[in-house]
Amino acid sequence: MWGRTEQQDFRSRVRGTLLGAAVGDALGAPVDGLGLGAIREAHGTEGLTELAAAHGRRGAVTCATQLMLFSVDGLIRAQVRRDTGAWHPPTDLHRAYRRWAATQRDWGPDERRKEDGWLAREEWLYSRRDPARACLTGLADDRMGTLDVPKNPGEQGPExxxxxxxxxxxVGWEPQLVLQLAVECAVQTHGHPTGFLAAGAHTILVHGLARGESLDGAIQRTLALLAARPGHQPVTDALRHALGAVRQGMPTATRVEELAGEGGAVGALAAAVYCALVGEDIRHGLRLAVNHSGASAASGALCGALLGALHGETALPPGWLTELEGRATILELADDFAMEMTQGPALHSPAGAAPGWLARYPRA
Incomplete structure (x- = not known):
């Protein structure tokens, strides 16, 4: 049973994780792919320190946030479908990602498709934000990638x-099951071990923080779980490199750039973890995470999720949240997720389903 205090803490961490990831994504979007020199030339010697224009507005998010929201949608739908006996979350996540893929092809939502649920009818999600080719090709057909036969087996990007x-x-799942779900869903688009194990590592870090662990403790748990996975070495080396960099003195953009490397999944993860460890607060950590020559939006999103899960919603910079694209949708989805995870049986059990909930998250 969830007590009132536990529910409020969980809701704050859910909101913090999703809003933190989105605001980190939005902060990094204007400088994504730019060299550090170009960033400083455009934004000053300290680099980018505030939200700037990308995709035609300040606070715009990328496809990373769009897909993250469909991850939440898919997880809720999986819980709802569990009542029917059809319990295979990777399939529900694949369907959710296919709904995202439709937003990249269609002009806008099809109001006739009630089975898509409410998120797929949010018009702002139909803006195409430089989606990675691996995501488009991996979700281009009904075939779902698996660990045995992954989609895009050479893809190592951070998406x-x-x-x-x-x-x-x-948070009610055991860490090893959460890791398994994360990698099974990652291989639907990113089939290289560094791509899907980096996704699994980030998931376990968030899981530990959402359960109240310290970041150091979550990292150690993640290293232990990854050790049993074939192909883990580049990911565990990246996490250890991030831990080692903390002991090398004051954080600098050069150190972040070294960790980020060429911008693949392991580099983005290492930079994000380092910035979460050394950031004086969320604002400082996110600024560090985006000012480098790698995948700034990805490392910002990864770092923001960690810091949001660690500190909760109230620690996020209010001024940045005010300008964040899709903030109302993110909050609504976060609260629905918290509601489902804490009160799900009351919403859709066989004994008494709530019609409004099933209209938002159809079983079909």
Whole structure:
């Protein structure tokens, strides 16, 4: 049973994780892919320190946030469908990601498709934000990638990791099951071990933080769980590199840039973890996470999810949240997720379902 205090803490961490990831994504979006020199030339010697324009507005998010929201939608739908005996969350997540893929092809929502649920009818999600080719090709047909036969087996990008934070919010699950779910969903688009294990590592970090662990403790648990996975070495090396960099003195953009490397999943994860460890507060950590020559939006999103899960919603910078694209949708979805995870049986048990909930998250 969830007490009132536990429910409020969980809701704050869910909101913090999703809003933190989105605001980190939005902060990094204007400088994503730019060299550090170009960032400083455009924004001053300290680099980017506030939200700037990207995709035609300040606070715009990328496809990383779009996909993360469909991860949440898929997890809720999986819980709702569990009452029917059809319990296979990777399938429900694949369907959710296919709904996201439709937003990248269609002009806008199809109001006739009631089975898509409410999130797929949010018009702002139909803006195309430089989606990674691996996500488009991996979700281009009905075939679902699996660990045995993954989609895009050479893909090592950070996109699977940036959509995976919501899995870590399954705080009632054992860590090894959360890790398994994360990697099974990651291989639907990113089939290389560094791509899907980086997603799994980030998920376990969020899971530990959402359960009240310290970041150091969550890292140690993640290293232990990854050790049993074939192909884990680049990911565990990246996490250890991030831990080692903390002991090398004051944080600098050069150190973040070294950790980020060429911008793949392991580099984005290492930079995000380091910035979460050394950031004086969330604002400082996110600024560090985006000012480098790698995948700034991805490392910002990964770092934001960690810090949001650790500190909760109230620690996020209010001024940045005010300008964040899709904030109302993110909050609504976060609260629905918290409601489902704490009060799900009352919403859709066979004994008495709530019609409004099933209209939002159809079993079909």
């Amino acid at each position: 699977a990791a940036t959509r995976s934070a919501p899995f870590g919010l399954l």
